[in-house]
Amino acid sequence: MSAMGVRAKRLALLLLGVAGTAGLLWLFGSQEPLWVSAGWVSLVPWLWVLDRATSRRETVLAGVAMGCAFNAALFGWFPGSLQSYSGAPLAVCWLAFLVLSPFMELQFITFALTRYHLRRTTEQSPRAFWRVTLTGALVYVGTEWVSPKLFAVTLGQGFIASESLRQGADIAGTHGLTLVLVIVNACVLEAGRVLMAHGVREGSRRALAPAAAVAALVLVCFGYGQFRYRQVATLEAPRQQLSVGVVQANITKYEKLAAEMGMYDVVRMILDTHYRLSAELLQNRKLDLLIWPETVYPTTFGTPKSDAGAEFDAEIREFVSRGQVPLLFGTYDLEQEREYNAAMFLGPGRNGALERSAYRKTMLFPLTEWVPELLDSQWLREWLPWTGYWKRGPGPQTMALQLGGGRAITVAPLICYESIFPGYVAEEARRGAELIITLSNDSWFSGTPALKQHLMHAAFRSIETRLPQVRVTNSGISALISPTGEVLAEVPDDHRASLAMTVPLSPRVPTLMVAWGDWLGPTALVLSGVLLLAPWVLARRKARQAVSS
Structure with a gap:
């Protein structure tokens, strides 16, 4: 296959992954109880194609495409409303909307670049997986908190349709729900990838850790939600x-x-x-x-x-x-x-x-x-x-x-x-x-x-x-x-x-x-910076010690 054909195939695969995630997020964001479970796997198609990126340019493209698709899936109504308000042509409203989408959803780009960088600079090991997953999730939430947005949208808001899962917002807001959701999606992808690479017998053992993390996080979210719901409902005997x-x-x-x-x-x-x-x-x-x-x-x-x-x-x-x-x-x-x-x-x-x-x-x-x-x-x-x-x-x-x-x-x-x-x-x-x-x-x-x-x-x-x-x-x-x-x-x-x-x-x-207050966003921003810079700082310290000795 020619180089152009390879690039076309990779682009088609990227767009397919973006479309898959956008479709799942559209269902998840519909606020219907039937589709709440879609949130736990909604990022998997995009993460799968993202991890196949071979350059930073391709990684940025994956982030930009996801930001545009995300906004189109959840806010496709906005260009029509903007046209109604301003009187501008609908095509101009859509163009402005899509051009601004990557800036309003900057977290997809920073998350993609962080994941690309860490997967290539961290030695392959179970510990490395957790570093990549946790740092990526913190970067996602921190960037989302600091970047300009018109509607303050975040993935975790899709849990509004679940009586139990939405209760966790009283800890760290909807950004906290997003953090859990990003981690779970990364663990689902890892478990599936290991099973496909090593088969059921060997893969089951290797996939145990990410699968257990998925089960633990989901159960904790449901358990806390049920506890909190009953506690608050009991107090609703009004004074x-x-x-x-x-x-x-x-x-x-x-x-x-x-x-x-x-x-x-x-x-x-x-x-x-x-x-x-x-x-x-x-x-x-x-x-x-x-x-x-x-x-x-x-x-x-x-x-x-x-x-x-x-x-x-x-x-x-x-x-x-x-x-x-x-x-x-x-x-x-x-x-x-x-x-x-x-x-x-x-x-x-x-x-x-x-x-x-x-x-x-x-x-x-x-x-x-x-x-x-x-x-x-x-x-x-x-x-x-x-x-x-x-x-x-x-x-x-x-x-x-x-x-x-x-x-x-x-x-x-x-x-x-x-x-x-x-x-x-x-x-x-x-x-x-x-x-x-x-x-x-x-x-x-x-x-x-x-x-x-x-x-x-x-x-x-x-x-x-x-x-x-x-x-x-x-x-x-x-x-x-x-x-x-x-x-x-x-x-x-x-x-x-x-x-x-x-x-x-x-x-x-x-x-x-x-x-x-809204504490998780700035905390995630600081922690992600620490996790990204710590290896570089430690490496420089070791280099200085080696030179001095």
Whole structure:
């Protein structure tokens, strides 16, 4: 066979391995219990072709291809949503998405290069296998933690569909689940390779160590998950309960509606719809708290920009005063020409006055909500007219909400994108939060897997902090999430409904994620550096000693 034919065959084999892993990861990421087990072998096809690479160039190609395939498999909906938002041609959106994929999934490249290097510089032995496997897994997790990502995706999130396996996230977050998954996949590949090379009789003995590691890790994950699930579920005999009403009006694309109807009529329609749905809830049940979604009031509250805005502000205050129910809703907050995406709380206070407090969103989606000041310019605004003007809030905060009957609760407020950052939510939990409340606007992703993926992130934040969560969106998926990550109640996508939720407030359950934050990523980065540099340092020390002697 010619050299060109050999290269073509190797490329075809590489793409086949990448496609196999991408397909398994797509099944694993579907959040269906049937496909949870696919995660334990999902990387095997790619690892198999990766270990056949004969050069660093081929290794990098394998990493780049895997990053692109991974993003396409899990986020193939994003280019369409980007086109809908920006108006750019779909082909341009796909091109930008694929070009950026290797940078957003840099862990595939660094992992591939680490594995290539160690397999060629480490003497073949059982100890060498464990060094390659552990170092590679740490490099993967460390790189994933430090590299820029739009959606904070990691392999371990696929375990959300397993009641037991997802509970391990309270130790080291979803990165901890990823670390275990990468190690197990490497062990599965090694056991299979040994069996194929040496036959069943001899191979079984040689494959015993990696096979035992697979069994031990899987059993420990299941065992810990069952223990933790039962422990948390037992504590869910609540010391108190909250009755929380949520409104999902399914009114979307405010800008388009404003162009057709005028902004005044749009705000009028939005508020009237929320008043009506809220009144239906209040007629049937006494509520401790009423929640409307992100930017439901699409203008500044408290600092009106017009007479009409002042009238709307007064209406909302009158609604709260008349119903005597505290309201948390999404709006804009203005301070000295700096505008923030905010969650505003209004509650009946002393002497008939309303108490007001606000939380300002900090983690803004790049470009669409926020542009760094160093990049902001008239040229950029003209080229990308859909870029946002909001400013960043002060960081993780809690809100003390005064409820009826003299009761109070401390909540961890989150707005949309913030729910994908485990360290951010852990900091709010560390400040004494008893409940997570997330306001979101997912309308740009309606009808896509993004809605389930965003809900999945929210569920992991409840597991990591062991706090219940009320999630309210304008068009779906609104939900009540338990401290074990179970969705107890929900309003599906593209539905208009109001829902009363009974939220149990249980005793605080300590977790390592709350105590240490998102600790595994930086730890993995440091440990992988030590493991990679230690042999080189030892070799140089021995060389100096040999010269001096």
